[in-house]
Structures are given as structure tokens and as C-alpha cells.
Amino acid sequence: MKKIGFDNEKYVKLQSEKIRERIDQFGGKLYLEFGGKLFDDFHASRVLPGFAPDSKVKMLLQLKDQAEIVIVINAADIEKNKIRGDLGITYDLDVLRLIDAFRSIDLYVGSVVMTRYQGQPAADAFCNRLKALGIRVYHHYTIEGYPSDIDKIVSEEGFGKNDFIETERSLVVITAPGPGSGKMATCLSQLYHEHKRGVNAGYAKFETFPIWNLPLKHPVNLAYEAATADLNDVNMIDPFHLEAYGETTVNYNRDVEIFPVLSAIFDQIYGECRYKSPTDMGVNMAGKAISDDAVCCEASRQEILRRYYSELCSVKKGLGKTDSVNKIKLIMKQSGITADERPVIGAALKKAEETGAPAVAIEIGENKLVTGKTSTLMGPCASAMLNALKELAGISSEIHLIPPTVIEPVQELKVKYMGNHNPRLHVDEVLIALSVSAATNPLAQLALQQIPKLNGMEAHATVILTSRDESLFRKFGMNITCEPQYQTKKLYHK
Numbered sequence: 001m002k003k004i005g006f007d008n009e010k011y012v013k014l015q016s017e018k019i020r021e022r023i024d025q026f027g028g029k030l031y032l033e034f035g036g037k038l039f040d041d042f043h044a045s046r047v048l049p050g051f052a053p054d055s056k057v058k059m060l061l062q063l064k065d066q067a068e069i070v071i072v073i074n075a076a077d078i079e080k081n082k083i084r085g086d087l088g089i090t091y092d093l094d095v096l097r098l099i100d101a102f103r104s105i106d107l108y109v110g111s112v113v114m115t116r117y118q119g120q121p122a123a124d125a126f127c128n129r130l131k132a133l134g135i136r137v138y139h140h141y142t143i144e145g146y147p148s149d150i151d152k153i154v155s156e157e158g159f160g161k162n163d164f165i166e167t168e169r170s171l172v173v174i175t176a177p178g179p180g181s182g183k184m185a186t187c188l189s190q191l192y193h194e195h196k197r198g199v200n201a202g203y204a205k206f207e208t209f210p211i212w213n214l215p216l217k218h219p220v221n222l223a224y225e226a227a228t229a230d231l232n233d234v235n236m237i238d239p240f241h242l243e244a245y246g247e248t249t250v251n252y253n254r255d256v257e258i259f260p261v262l263s264a265i266f267d268q269i270y271g272e273c274r275y276k277s278p279t280d281m282g283v284n285m286a287g288k289a290i291s292d293d294a295v296c297c298e299a300s301r302q303e304i305l306r307r308y309y310s311e312l313c314s315v316k317k318g319l320g321k322t323d324s325v326n327k328i329k330l331i332m333k334q335s336g337i338t339a340d341e342r343p344v345i346g347a348a349l350k351k352a353e354e355t356g357a358p359a360v361a362i363e364i365g366e367n368k369l370v371t372g373k374t375s376t377l378m379g380p381c382a383s384a385m386l387n388a389l390k391e392l393a394g395i396s397s398e399i400h401l402i403p404p405t406v407i408e409p410v411q412e413l414k415v416k417y418m419g420n421h422n423p424r425l426h427v428d429e430v431l432i433a434l435s436v437s438a439a440t441n442p443l444a445q446l447a448l449q450q451i452p453k454l455n456g457m458e459a460h461a462t463v464i465l466t467s468r469d470e471s472l473f474r475k476f477g478m479n480i481t482c483e484p485q486y487q488t489k490k491l492y493h494k
Contacts, residue, residue: 002456003049004291004292005048005050005291005292005293006050006286006290006291007290008050008289010289010291011055011059012059015059015283015286016059019171022204022283023066023202026201027200029170029172029202030170030204031201031202031203032171032172032173032203032283033184033187033204033207035207036207038057038173038175039054039101041056043209043223043303044208046299046479047223047300048286048296048299049299056206063171064107064108067169067171068110068168068169068171069102069109070165070167070172070175071098071109071176072174072181072183073095073126073177074116075114075115075117075118077178078090078123079121079122082178088467088471091177091178091181094177096133098177099112112136112137112138113163113182115140115185115186116142127139138162138163138165139162140182140186141161150264150268151268162189164190164193164197165186165193174186174187179228180231184205187203188265191203191266191269195270200270203281205255205281206283206284208286209221210224210235211284211286212238213250213287214287216250217334218297218300219297219300219301220300221250222235222300222304222331222334222335223300223301223307224252226304226327229327230320230324234252234253235253236253237251238250239256240256240277240278241280244276249277255281262275262281301337304328304335304337305339305342307328308325308332309483313464316464316486342460343361343363343367343458344361344362344481345361347460348360348371348461351371355374357374359371359374360372360381360384361384361459362478363457363458364391364392370384370391372384375424376424379422379425379426379427379469381473382469385430386402386430386434388457392450393443393446393449399443401441402444406433407425410425411423411425426466427472434447451476455478456477456478456479457477458479459478459479461481461483463483464482464486
């Protein structure tokens with residue numbers, strides 16, 4: 001059974017109380033910048049075992065009568081089709097997904113803001129699509145001299161050019177598909193416009209990582225550095241907090257660097273800044289809900305390793321940077337982390353060496369591994385998945401759950417009618433074939449019933465997976481890593 005190191009129920013309670021307290025501090029109108037993922041915070045659930053990926057939403061549901069959501073998207077990200085790595089969809093599509101997700105749980109989505117808008121054709125097309133769907137859209141523009149030219153920023157030539165976002169509720173949650181979307185600038189622009197209208201609204205930041213009341217080099221905080229290696233984020237002691245209160249807290253470089261500017265903007269708008277440090281701006285209570293530090297430390301070391309292999313594969317695909325790989329390598333070296341801490345790596349490599357073909361290993365329990373090889377019938381992912389389900393169901397590896405009479409027609413369909421050169425079954429095809437067998441074979445049905453147990457399991461492949469197989473592993477909540485090499489020497493890989 002997976003070890004738990006985080007008290008999610010306590011976290012939701014503490015977090016909602018903290019946000020209510022901050023709303024009251026600012027007289028009933030608060031713009032809350034939500035960093036990280038609101039719905040699917042899988043990074044947090046991996047490094048803080050017990051943290052539910054949707055716990056932030058559960059917390060918001062306790063405030064839903066006060067809250068409305070504003071989704072921010074950078075127009076440049078739409079133009080370059082930026083993809084959300086964990087879901088494999090573009091940022092504009094993720095905006096639609098988020099709106100549907102919020103509405104499905106009765107959270108009010110007020111509008112979408114297009115930041116850094118410069119008349120990009122793709123951004124215009126997306127705006128038209130949103131308007132056709134009945135969604136209000138606002139535009140915020142690039143401000144020359146941002147963030148250093150305070151006089152220009154806090155003027156009609158700066159924030160004044162931006163559309164004022166019409167909001168209805170006391171808590172306005174500013175969220176986005178990913179980093180660099182302009183959430184903070186959107187909040188500050190709203191403070192400027194609200195002040196012009198006689199409303200002294202407040203601003204706060206909800207960023208789960210780094211966790212301010214954990215040590216700087218705590219594995220949980222180092223895992224955040226590894227996760228944001230491509231953004232060049234660095235955890236650091238908050239010097240403003242240390243000077244103001246004599247208390248050591250952790251923040252990250254971008255917030256520390258921007259704080260003097262932020263403080264000056266508050267001074268320009270309100271005549272004073274209520275915050276003495278970047279840590280003061282935050283409302284995150286995650287550190288106070290850690291119930292077993294050792295479990296979270298081990299989980300974070302595993303996450304650093306996963307991030308390392310993920311970045312290696314990104315570089316191989318031409319999507320990542322060697323600087324990011326080197327940064328994570330340095331974190332690993334400083335923390336004494338090696339590939340030996342991830343048993344699935346050695347198991348997969350050993351199986352590949354024995355068979356002379358790509359292999360996959362899955363860790364289905366403590367010190368319990370299954371592997372899958374490449375065969376004429378299945379790819380290594382499908383083979384490993386089937387073997388894992390058998391093991392979880394207590395079915396002998398010698399028993400064939402899918403008869404040839406089911407597999408062969410699928411292979412014929414793939415090659416003869418669908419134009420595929422590879423007759424081997426992928427994970428989804430094997431599971432469909434297993435479902436067909438389940439109609440007459442109780443053991444196949446038993447194997448299918450084990451799928452929920454795959455959530456949280458570790459897996460490693462000796463080659464870069466197809467997006468098709470990788471998405472299935474992720475859909476089941478499995479943590480898959482790959483060696484940074486392709487199975488073939490072809491230039492085009494689906």
C-alpha cells in the first residue's frame with residue numbers, strides 16, 4: 001500500500017480558512033493569483049503523497065459562493081501552439097477544458113483574458129471562438145518597460161490601456177493553463193482599475209511550491225526546482241522577510257526579484273504596500289499539512305529522478321534544453337540521487353539486454369517488479385501492462401488471457417485495412433482485446449478489475465514511447481519514464 005505523508009483534509013480546511021482571512025483583510029475584494037495547476041496538480045500529489053490532485057478545487061468549493069474564476073492565457077502561447085506537457089494538449093484547448101471542468105462542479109467562470117495581446121491572428125481566432133461560445137473575453141497589452149518603469153506601468157499608458165475585467169464576487173481567482181501567462185500582471189492591472197473606481201481591492205498569491213516553511217534544500221523544494229528547470233527558477237531565502245521579521249523562509253527568484261517593483265506599484269496605487277516580503281503575499285498552507293516528512297522526502301527524490309529522464313527525452317525530441325538537464329543533474333549530485341533509487345530502470349534495461357529488444361518494467365509493490373518484452377504479438381508496453389494486471393489479480397503468467405482468435409483479427413485490421421506496418425498491439429488495443437475476452441473468460445474480467453490499482457505505480461521503458469502508449473500510462477495515473485532513445489533510426493516518430 002502506498003505510504004501517505006500528507007493530510008489532505010487538514011490542508012483543505014487550513015487553506016480555505018487562510019483565504020477567507022485574507023479577503024477580510026482587504027475589505028471584501030481579493031484578487032488571488034493561483035500558481036501551478038488548479039485541477040490536476042499531479043506534481044504536488046507525487047511529492048506530497050496523500051495530496052489529492054483536485055484538493056485546491058475542493059478548497060475553492062468551500063468558497064464557491066464568494067469565488068469567480070478568471071482564466072488568463074498569453075496570446076503568444078496561442079500563436080506558437082504551446083502544449084501543456086502533462087496532458088499533451090495546447091494551451092487554448094486547455095482553457096476550454098478548464099472552463100468545462102469548473103462549470104461541471106458549479107464554480108463560476110467569469111471571463112478569459114488574453115495577455116500580451118498584439119493582434120496575433122491565432123489569438124484573434126481563439127477570441128472569436130470564445131465569444132461564439134458565450135464567454136466574455138478581455139485584452140491586456142504588452143507594456144514597454146515592464147516591470148521596471150513604474151511610472152509608465154501605473155499610468156493610462158500602462159495598466160490604463162488594458163481592458164477592465166468586470167467581476168461580480170469578492171474572491172477573484174486568476175488562473176492559467178501554465179506558467180508565464182501573465183497572472184500577476186493581470187491582478188495588478190485590476191488593482192489599478194479598481195482603485196480608479198474607488199475600490200481598494202487586495203492581492204494575494206497562492207503558489208504551492210516552493211513551500212515557504214520547509215528548508216531551502218528540502219527534497220520537496222528541490223523537486224520544484226527540478227520541475228521548473230526549463231524556466232530557470234531557483235529557490236532562495238526570502239531576504240525581505242528575513243530583514244523584516246528575522247525569520248528564515250523560502251521563496252523563489254522571480255518573486256524575490258519582482259517584489260521591489262510590486263511594492264512600488266502598490267505604493268503608486270495606494271500610497272503604501274501592506275506586504276513587507278514576497279512570503280507575506282502568499283497564503284499557502286501545504287507545509288502545515290505534512291504528516292510524515294520522511295515519506296515526502298523519498299517521494300520527492302523519486303520525482304527529481306523522473307524529471308531528469310523527462311528532460312533527457314525532451315532534449316532528444318528537440319523540445320528541451322541541455323541547460324535544464326545539467327541543472328537537474330546538479331540537484332541530483334548535491335542530493336546524492338542516482339538511478340539505483342528507481343528499481344524499474346535497472347529491471348527494464350536488464351530485460352532489454354536479455355531479449356535484444358525494447359522492454360518495459362513496472363513496479364507493482366515494494367520490491368515487486370514485472371517486465372514486458374517486445375514480441376510478434378505485442379509491444380513492450382502492452383506486454384508489461386498485461387503482466388502487471390495478471391500479477392495483481394494473482395493469475396499465473398503461464399495463462400493466456402487473450403486467445404489468438406481475438407488478437408489475430410486486430411492485427412489483420414491494423415495492417416491490411418488501416419495501413420500500419422507494425423502489427424504489434426499497443427496498450428489500448430490489448431485492453432480492448434482483454435475486454436472482449438472478459439465476456440467469456442472470468443480471469444480476463446478479474447485482470448481488468450485491477451486497473452484502478454495501477455494508479456501511482458512506477459514504470460520505465462528502454463525507448464521513448466509513442467504518445468499513444470504514454471498517454472495510457474498517464475491516464476491510469478502511472479509514473480512512466482523512458483531512456484532518451486528511439487526504437488528506430490527513422491526521423492519521423494508518431
